[in-house]
Amino acid sequence: MPAETTTAITAETVSVTGWGRTAPSVARLVRPRTYAEAVSAVRECGPRGGIPRGLGRAYGDAAQNAGGAVIDLTGLDRIHVIDAGDGSVLCDAGVSLHRLMEVLLPLGWFVPVTPGTRYVTVGGAIGADVHGKNHHVSGSFTRHVLSFELLTADGTIRTVEQGTDLFDATAGGLGLTGVVLTARIRLQPVGTSLMSVDTERAADLDDLLARLTAGDQRYRYSVAWIDLLARGAATGRAVLTRGEHAPLDALPARARRTPLVFRPPRLPAVPAFLPSGLLTRTTVGLFNELWYRGAPRARTGELQSLAAFFHPLDGVPHWNRVYGRDGFVQYQFVVGHGREETLRRIVRRVSARRCPSFLAVLKRFGDADPGWLSFPRPGWTLALDIPAGLPGLGAFLDELDEEVAGAGGRVYLAKDSRLRPDLLTAMYPRLDDFRALRAELDPRGVFMSDLARRLNLQESP
Amino acid sequence: MKDAFGLPQSLLVLGGTSGIALATARRLIARRTRTVWLAGRPSPALESAAAELRTLGADVHTVAFDALDPGSHETVLGKVFAEGDVDTVLLAFGVLGDQAHDERDPAAAVRVAQTNYTGAVSAGLVAARALQTQGHGSLVVLSSVAGERARRSNFIYGSSKAGLDAFAQGLGDALHGTGVHVMVVRPGFVRTKMTAGLPEAPLATTPEAVATAVELGLRRRSETVWVPGVLRVVMSALRHAPRGLFRRLPV
Numbered sequence: 001m002p003a004e005t006t007t008a009i010t011a012e013t014v015s016v017t018g019w020g021r022t023a024p025s026v027a028r029l030v031r032p033r034t035y036a037e038a039v040s041a042v043r044e045c046g047p048r049g050g051i052p053r054g055l056g057r058a059y060g061d062a063a064q065n066a067g068g069a070v071i072d073l074t075g076l077d078r079i080h081v082i083d084a085g086d087g088s089v090l091c092d093a094g095v096s097l098h099r100l101m102e103v104l105l106p107l108g109w110f111v112p113v114t115p116g117t118r119y120v121t122v123g124g125a126i127g128a129d130v131h132g133k134n135h136h137v138s139g140s141f142t143r144h145v146l147s148f149e150l151l152t153a154d155g156t157i158r159t160v161e162q163g164t165d166l167f168d169a170t171a172g173g174l175g176l177t178g179v180v181l182t183a184r185i186r187l188q189p190v191g192t193s194l195m196s197v198d199t200e201r202a203a204d205l206d207d208l209l210a211r212l213t214a215g216d217q218r219y220r221y222s223v224a225w226i227d228l229l230a231r232g233a234a235t236g237r238a239v240l241t242r243g244e245h246a247p248l249d250a251l252p253a254r255a256r257r258t259p260l261v262f263r264p265p266r267l268p269a270v271p272a273f274l275p276s277g278l279l280t281r282t283t284v285g286l287f288n289e290l291w292y293r294g295a296p297r298a299r300t301g302e303l304q305s306l307a308a309f310f311h312p313l314d315g316v317p318h319w320n321r322v323y324g325r326d327g328f329v330q331y332q333f334v335v336g337h338g339r340e341e342t343l344r345r346i347v348r349r350v351s352a353r354r355c356p357s358f359l360a361v362l363k364r365f366g367d368a369d370p371g372w373l374s375f376p377r378p379g380w381t382l383a384l385d386i387p388a389g390l391p392g393l394g395a396f397l398d399e400l401d402e403e404v405a406g407a408g409g410r411v412y413l414a415k416d417s418r419l420r421p422d423l424l425t426a427m428y429p430r431l432d433d434f435r436a437l438r439a440e441l442d443p444r445g446v447f448m449s450d451l452a453r454r455l456n457l458q459e460s461p
Numbered sequence: 462m463k464d465a466f467g468l469p470q471s472l473l474v475l476g477g478t479s480g481i482a483l484a485t486a487r488r489l490i491a492r493r494t495r496t497v498w499l500a501g502r503p504s505p506a507l508e509s510a511a512a513e514l515r516t517l518g519a520d521v522h523t524v525a526f527d528a529l530d531p532g533s534h535e536t537v538l539g540k541v542f543a544e545g546d547v548d549t550v551l552l553a554f555g556v557l558g559d560q561a562h563d564e565r566d567p568a569a570a571v572r573v574a575q576t577n578y579t580g581a582v583s584a585g586l587v588a589a590r591a592l593q594t595q596g597h598g599s600l601v602v603l604s605s606v607a608g609e610r611a612r613r614s615n616f617i618y619g620s621s622k623a624g625l626d627a628f629a630q631g632l633g634d635a636l637h638g639t640g641v642h643v644m645v646v647r648p649g650f651v652r653t654k655m656t657a658g659l660p661e662a663p664l665a666t667t668p669e670a671v672a673t674a675v676e677l678g679l680r681r682r683s684e685t686v687w688v689p690g691v692l693r694v695v696m697s698a699l700r701h702a703p704r705g706l707f708r709r710l711p712v
Contacts, residue, residue: 015640022465025597026640048596060465066546066640067596326681329465389680394466394492417465420493450597453546454462454470 016070019320020059021327022388022417025066025450033075035157035181042179042446043155045069049448052175054121055096058128059330060417061450062174068448071179073123079103080182087187088146093123093180098314101306105262109187110245110306112144116361118311123180128414129172129374133221133310136366138188140376142171143369148183153442157181163370169437171371174413176438176447176457190245192259195221195309197243198300201292205236205347209340209380212240212364220244221309224362227288228350228384229281236347238362239295246303255303264307269317276324276389284356291359326389329417331397334365335409336379342407343380346400350384353396360384372430375412383415394418413451421455435459462548463597467679468493469548473541475526475584476554477501478510480653481603484668485551485675490519492676498541500526501554528554528580529572534587542591549599549679550588552581552629555622557655560615570617577621582628589632592641599642599679602629606649606687609696612712633684644678646671647696648688662712664689 010031017024030050032038042050048068055074056063063070076094083089084107089100097111098118104110111118115130124130125141126148138144147161150170160167170177198219202208208224216222219242226238248259313319320328335342350357361383368377386393401423404411410427411419425431438447438458445458452458463469470493474482477499486497497519501507511521526537541547558573585600592598607615608622626645633643648671650662671688678686687693699707 015638020465023463023467024640026638027596061462065596066462067594327465388465394464394468421470450462454464 011069016053016064017327018058018060018062018064018417019056020329020388020417021320021323021325022329023061023064023450025061025064027065027068027070029070029072031072031075035076035151038071038073038076038151038179038181039155039157041069041071042151042153045446049446051447051449052093052123052127052179054094054124054127055119057117057120057124059415061454062128062414062416063124064450065448066450066453073121073179076181082107084109087189088184089187090182090184091122092182093121093126093148095122096120097122097125101262104187105190105193105260105306108189108191108260110190112186112188113138113141114310116311117314118307119314122183122185123175126171126180126183127173127175129369129371129376130414131365131376133223133363135376136216136222136364137220139366140171140369140371140374142167142371142374144186145171146184146186149181150178151181152178153444153446165437166441168370169372169434171369172374172413173371173434174373174449174451174457176449176452177441178447190260191248192246192251192255193262193306194246194251194255194259195243195304195306196246196250197241197302197304197309199296199302200240200298201295202238202240204234205238205344208236208238208240208362209343212362215242216364218242222364225291226347226360226362226382227292228347228355228357228360229285229288230292231351235351236344237292239292241309243304243309250301250303262306264305264311265315267316270319270321272318272321274321274324276326276387278322278324279356279358279387281354281356284358287358323387326387328385329388329393329397330383330385330415331400332375332381332383332412332415333400333404333409334375334377334379334381334412335404335407336377339379339407339409342403342409343382346382346403349400355384355386355390355393357384357386372434373413373428375410375414377410379409383412413455416451416455419455424455431457462546463599463679464493467599467682468676469599469679470494471496471498471546471548473498473500473538473547473550473588475500475550475552475588476528477523477526478504478506479553479555479603480655481648481651481668481671482551482553483510483514485672486514486519487517488669488672488676489549490514490517495520496545497521498524498547500524500537500541502527528576528584531580531583534583538584538587538591542595546595547591547598549601550592551675552585552588552600552602554580555603555655556618557615558618560617563617573617574621574624577618578624578628581625585628585632589636589641589643593636593639596640598640599644600632601644601646601675601679604629604645604647606647606692606696609647610700610707613708614712642682644675644683644686646675646678646686646688647692649692651688664692664695
């Protein structure tokens, strides 16, 4: 670590929102370029504390801090060591998964877990304990994090190893235990940068659940895109895409010459000031219909690029602007195996309400992850985007929360922007441990976010 | 902290016995609000309002607050903000006065102006500064269509609301970019205890309708809200009516 200096860090007062662009709040944005600057940023947070922020892909208010500091970690973006033999990388927390892919793929390695966007930082992936299409096989992101360096509230930097309490509190801890500065991550070997994808259509929800249950173990990656606007007998109809990293011999001769190329295309960005209300039942319904009809009934072994398979939305910069100034809410919950009835009821209710939600995602989770506030647990998870301006949406989602909590499920905090705080303890049984650890590690509440205030994560109720 | 729909978890009502404010509080408690501060002159009415809101499940505190004593505002409101973030401040105090009587009693007329305007200027500025320190929050100011154009029949009240309205608009612009949202609510004739016994004006509305409009305005982060919405058009027409004509209108 460089010696502590007194360099002035650039700070500006800005309005901050999450990816859903709801509930803006104003904070001092601090962007440290060195570890020493990060230390002084934490020491000088001020009375309303600070919260680390990466690329701002959390949908809600997890990386906002009204009246306090938001510590933008994207200035700490060095990759320190790549062990191409053993398959591990040591890098700064501000490095994006996109950058890791650019650097690692030519060496034959891939990130162990990627969420639906690769524009997240390593620090953010730890703070949200993100999961991907391989959760049923590989678990969440932090399972593959061997250790990290954590800058805590007292301004010291600790090395935190997997398996310790501080590790498990930080995994999924939404930046509230400290600022992750660097992390050592175990990688996934790949032979090519293409995916071999099997696609099939499911006619309704029961068909979908049956196919996912029967076939998931045969694939490393599995996800279903579900049409929540379909009604009647077609309720819950979906397109399953499941795949593996394509082996070299699966590639056509021409592609075999550059098997590890990674050049994801980018379309022009969505303009900044689109009106709200472009996504209506009609437009979204039409989109969903075309997309379902356009998918093959069954196709195997199709070669797709990594970007097309994992991150289709990353091709459209600022896609969140499509929802206009009202923004949108992403609702993601999980209910356990044996709670399919709850899942069916929720799908029916969303479908009956005709929420203009395009491309909801259904996935079957594997084993639970050790993070105290980690979201995944064995069962079914459904994620849907809904325009925030939809009348009565708040009350409707509250009702869904009741269903989810009643079935012993939970909602994903990194995506949340509206959960009622009193349901939290039921959803996250380790919450009291988390609060206790915070009280000890950070008694003055240096690490604070809008989400922590809203859900009262800082103290025992 | 407000949620994605702009719904506050904590609410400070200045003018804790206002019918519109209590209807708004009831509506917000039904959604997300858990902590309510009712600020007003100590009275049985204030306590019973608090008791009623408590039955809805909120944690309700009363605070002694007098609009006519601006010197105390800093201390009184400072104590509330010291207890924790206030997501929404509802500036709802105001008196109608008795136009006919007040025209002959300037001291009474001044009390209307001091309550509705200078009291609100003081409390509004104190609340605005506290919200700005928080970096978030909404200040909802109950203005009135009466302030849009002063009428013969209630110009003392109307002029005080005109002053309040202009103040709140300016304050909203001053706070733009600070994270604090100022919303001016302009209801027409609302059936409350303040207007009891008065002849009802056209397009009369209810406290509950104003509360609904406030909730919607909070979600949209509106700057101006008319209740009912059609008053925006009506008042725009009235505002441009020539003086000679406006004087003769039965409004």
